[in-house]
Amino acid sequence: MRLKRFRNFIKNKLYKVNNSVNRYKLSFNKTIYLFLAYFVIILIFSLILYSPITQNETFAGQKITPLNYLDVVFTTSSAFSDTGLVIADSYNQWNIFGQALIATLIFSGGIGVFALKIFIINWIFRKTKITLTDMNLMQSERGGSGFRNPTQVVITSVKFLIAVTIIFGFSLSFYFYFTDVKMTPGIKDYLGSNYISPKGSWSLAFRFGFFHTISALNNAGFDIMSSNSIMPYYGAVELQICMIILLIIGGIGYPVIFDIKLAIEHKIKGKKGRHRFSLFSKVTFVIYFLVFAIGTLLTFLLETTSKDPHTYWNKIYVPDELMAEYNQYLSDSSLVPSSQLQYYLNNGQMYGSVFQKSFGIVFINFSSRSAGFTSVVISDFSFPTVLLIGLEMIIGASPASTGGGIRTTTFALFIMAIISMFRSRKDITLFKRQISKENTEMTFKVIALSTILIIIGTFILSTSHSLYGGKLNNINLTGIFFNVASAFGTSGLSAGGISKLNVASKIMLIIIMFVGQFGISSTLLVWKRKKNKESQFKYLEEELAIG
Template sequence: MNWKNFNIIRKKLGTHKYILLIYLLIVILASLLLYSPWTQNTSYLVELTGKQKAIPRISYINALFITASAFSDTGLVVVDTFRQWNMFGQSIIAILILLGGIGVFALKLFLINWLFRRKTTTLSEIKLINNERGSDDIAQTFKLVVTAVKFLLLVCLIFGFILTFYFYFVGPEHPKDFVDPASFINPKGNWSMSFRFGFFHSISALNNAGFDILGENSFMPYYLNYGLQAIFIILLLIGGLGYPTIYDIYCFIVHKITGKKNKYHFSLFSKVSLTTYLLVTIFGFLLISLTEILSNSNNTFWNMEMNGSIFAKSFALFFCSLSTRSAGFSFIDMSQLNSNTAVILLIMMFIGAAPASTGGGIRTTTFAIIVAMLFNKILGKPRTRMFKRTISLETEKQALLVFVISIFLLIIISLICSTSFESYGGNIKTHYSKVNDGLQSKEDQYFSMTQIIFEVSSAFGTTGLSTGMTKYFNIGSKIALTLLMFIGQFGISSTILVWGFKNYSNKFEYVQSDLTTG
């Protein structure tokens, strides 16, 4: 097939379908690579015994699930990333995270047009990039994307070296009996391992992916390493801003450096996304802290002595709140949190990060518009207003549509995933099973429907926080979550445009009528 025919097919598909097709091809090809024996370990060394333990080869469904999770920057996994994949496999996962986070077409524009100094960019290419990582102003797309990609790659490189030195010189710190020393990999004193850990986690954190190669307990061994958590907080904040906001901040800095006297005006997008991002994080932290502190159970996070001091617990909960913005890194055992905390966290994951960022969910701007609509309606205002701007009726309708479809998806996927419960022939035991089992093993884990919705919200928000039940899901549930992660990254609005029909307007309209609502 020559390029002329290829371009004809691309035009027939349309922008959104073409982007989706490229994404699907990348996921399928990468999943085949991760399924191949070239990328998988056959065994790993058990340090306490000095013996090799065999690792079973992963199934294709699990390889596809991991690929979708990496490309959508989610972080939900069904196997230990370090032990299952060799260096080649981990490199593929890191590349997928980078492609999914920064954007396939955004990277293409940066490499070909800016790095290799190609002088021309077609309108169709600009439209592709604008739909993937652009803003409402298509005229600014080229400058916006190139500036944001340069900044993100530079940040990734700098923090890759910072984390390399950190992992080499600083060992994990955690309370006594907090984690099993044999369950994680300690890179301290090993330059090769520290370099690998540094750059993998720099890529993962900046792109809000939630993947780690530390072992089955994620970052729990570094529970008291506040310096590491501070580094990740910076990376997570940068990754969750969105390209338009990064470009806006860049323009503001240039404006100040050049000494222009007129006041710089941030875009409405930047104001709304930044304000909502910070408010959701802060209020979320206050709410989850309140629910944990007020809990009377000795088996919840706040009341367990092994979780350290009040400051340690508070800092861990703050990081957890920030992590729901689509980050997915966890320094605590999520199953220790009480059910009320889990509900607050799943709502935060459902909201997600900013549009045109590395995150998913309904997006901060959608949530802000819906909240503003409610407040303006209560105050008796005829239109929705934000930061001295009136939001168009079309934008309001789009926000409501995204919200309703997202709720519908959450319910449907949660019901599909509930078929993994033992009562439906699955492998997941419920608390009802615990009552009826009689004698139970200490290793047995029991889950509830709240935790199912938590996992589904994590997939939709491309967050990656998990209570540990993902690996127990049946094939149907994993396929459903794979699709949901894809939708979460692609965006509800873009998904609607992919499957939407062309609008052939009628020459007439029916008589308007009112209908009583609730």
């Protein structure tokens, strides 16, 4: 009897607490509440990661400097926003516990905290009632709203993503156990000892398999392989294809996954006619792969036509101390190189054969959208290619996906709006559907605000340059723009110098990372009034000369 009364007492208390929390949520703007929830999660995880139990004191006989709290907050934010920008290399800075926490942040941040909550409540605990508040929070969190059957979309997608994580996690674990690193002699000399090979170690292989599966599926870009992403596996085409598959699954969006499920069911059940894909799925598919195809083609043309011997397609790896002699040799081939320089010349081109270099371009154009894995050194690309990749990162992935950026649908509407303007058409149509004026207006607002945010971010990061007393001295304005674009697209690719940024620059990147993840349109809701007071009168309308 006492036990029963105690249970009822606890149940009533929990019920009251839950009601209080729900009333508290209703009193807040949903996006503000979302930011507060994320703030609490980052605070808790950053405090744990800041503790000595998560960071290595030594690694491979070398002393590891512990990160200060701001750098830990930066890393935590980067993991939770699925970006991948880091202050220190993840493979040697964090121990197993620290890497597990980062993987947890990546998984929960990619799928979505409130999406996971809905999945747990509805599917695991079999409760069919989902509050409207939680549904709105989930849609704001994923940077998309208005898709059909949101509960079913979330449950189907999360189940599928968990299944993919398990299947690819085990598959890659066996791959890493039986397969050694694959790289050219030039890349091997470039990396030195700054990488780990898990071959022959089940402990490392399972850690590699699941960590990189989670990171790739959630378009995070974190790795525990080396000081330069997945470069030790530059020649492992099979591994990179697996990662591309994971990147696409994570980047196309929940509604598309659900739409594909409906199409498969339609086929299996033998229903009449074809399954009609939603406008969202059609636009997402076309733009996602169109941007990839155009980006790959342009990158290939830019790199193969480059005459600079130090760019990606032509590069031979030579260490900095021999660079002066190498440049003299390039200007006058009659000079006899020293034995040291001859060794590197004999290694051949750093990025190997034509096929290897071509596939490297394919991989970077898939990865740049929002993933952040790279098998090459970004600074080895020519100047136009770096700008091109930066633009791809800004476009990003699809709404309601694990990626960031302005989103593929926004880019599609922007291009169609420009085409309609040149054709003197007032309406925008896509796949025989007319787009609402509100959608079009929001598209231009997103583009404008994204541009302003990136300009402000580039300006603030420029204060870290040595010209202004900062520590950045080997990165130009293009590299700074590239890092800002990477943060906004939650990509994680870096032109270098992240660890040398000043406090203001790091805080700015943290803000940009979360704006990129939530989406500009969702972030705008923070400043939206609940009730708009309409004016009782209107002013005279007049044209103003522009442009």
